[in-house]
Amino acid sequence: MHELSLTQSIVDIAIEHAERESAxxxxxxxxxxxxxxxxxxxxxxxxxxxxxxxxxxxGARLDIKRVPGLGRCMECHQQVELEYLTYTCPLCESLALETLQGKEMKIIELEID
Amino acid sequence: MCIDCGCAEPFHKHDHEDNHSPRKIQVGEDLLAKNNRLAAANRARFAAEQLFVLNLVSSPGSGKTSILERTLTDLKSRLAFAVLEGDQQTDNDANRIAATGVPVKQINTGAGCHLDAHMVGHGVDLFDLGATDVLMIENVGNLVCPASFDLGEAHKVAVLSVTEGEDKPLKYPLMFQAADLMLINKIDLLPYLRFDLAQCKAFARQVNPAIKIIELSCYSGEGMEQWYDWLQQGVNQKRET
Structure with a gap:
């Protein structure tokens, strides 16, 4: 449900930037x-x-780029793609996995007229 | 300098048709940026008042309000509390807290599934923060959304009751990763349940190796002293800074 308030933020941020450009x-x-x-x-x-x-x-088009989860193990130093959030390395099972990407929620760019 | 756009060129043509054709602009802004700015302002205000602030999060029915009732009753003679209560509807929780004599304000989020930094910033206006040691913010009962919203608290405290199932930390990893302390509540019920306490703690550490865990029952009182010690330590640290 918090997508409603996050989507309101998307619209607010986008309008703020578009107005600055007199779009x-x-x-x-x-x-x-x-x-x-x-x-x-x-x-x-x-x-x-x-x-x-x-x-x-x-009426604006939403281009949503999904960022897959990526982690790096501080024990075996391997990078692994992650399907779910965890600290356990799927390769060596150490509790030492660092999340490199996957937590993003960002507006990258706007196309304005 | 060009008076139209302020650039260094002495003169160049500004074609307004061109200016208004479709074009891309870079934004690079986090969706939570506004909430995070307000949370930082709350945090600065709380620091100036040497206020220890906790954000209590859990699923509905884990016992957040019951833990608060007992905590306030036991500690109010030595610590000055204030409580913000978040729920979609009703003043029920605020009425329970008010019965302990501690100042409380209810925030009804209506359709909202979480408290945000803006609500908290205004919610505390009624309190005399300078005369308060601990602000308890009881978030809306929900293991998903409140994880993403910083309120300016010192710590998120996740409450998990033993009637909920030991794999909740794996199912809702964002929440247990965001929390610094997990209270495992209702341990007086363990003899009647097939809840694996050791497994639950292992699951929590899988998503957050640094999480501190206290087992307690706000009904029997078991484990409450440990929670009070943790709370008092946090207050002492705030006073020293």
Missing amino acids: SRILSITLEIGAFSGVIPEAVEFAFDVCSKDTLAE
């Missing part, structure tokens, strides 16, 4: 959403129509 409308918003961010991209898309209604962002 008349926002054509697209590029987002990065990590696998461990706690954000479901589909829920953001669903909430976006409601949050952007009657704003510069209404």
Whole structure:
């Protein structure tokens, strides 16, 4: 459910940047959403129509780049792709896995007119 | 200098048609940036008042309010508390806290599934923060959303009760990773359940090796002293800084 408030943030941030550029409308918003961010991209898309209604962002296309989870083990020094958040290295089973990526939730760029 | 755009070129043409054609701009802003800014402001305000602030998070029914009731009753003679209560609806929890005599404010989030830094910033306005040692923020009962929202607290404290199943830390890793302390509550019920305490702690350390764990029952009182010691240490550290 917190996608609703996060999507409101997406719209607020996008409008702030677009207004600074005197844009008349926002054509697209590029987002990065990590696998461990706690954000479901589909829920953001669903909430976006409601949050952007009657704003510069209404009708904008959402380009959501999903960032897969990536970890590095501080014991065996291997990098591994992660399907879920954990500190246990799937290769050597040490409790020493550092999360390198997957927690992102960011607006990367806007296309404005 | 060009008076249209402020650049160093003495004169060049500004084509307004071009200026307003579709173009890309870089943003690079975190979605939580606004909440994080407000949380940092809360944190600075709490530090100035030497206030020890905890954000209690858990699923609904783990016993957050019951732990608070007992804690406030036992410690209010030596520590000055204030409590922010977050729920979607009702004043039920605030009424329970008010019965202990501790100042409390209820925040109803309505459709919202978590407290955010903005709500907390305004929520504490009623309290005399300078005369308060500990602010307890009881978040909305939800193991998902409150994990992502910093409120300006010193620590998130995750409460897990033994009736919930030992694998909750694996199922909701963000929350148990964000917490510095886990309280395993209702341990008086262990004889009647098939809850594997050692496994639960191992699961919690799998997602957060540094997490501190205290087992307690706010009903029988077992383990509460350990929690009080941890709390008192946090208050002492705040006073020293």
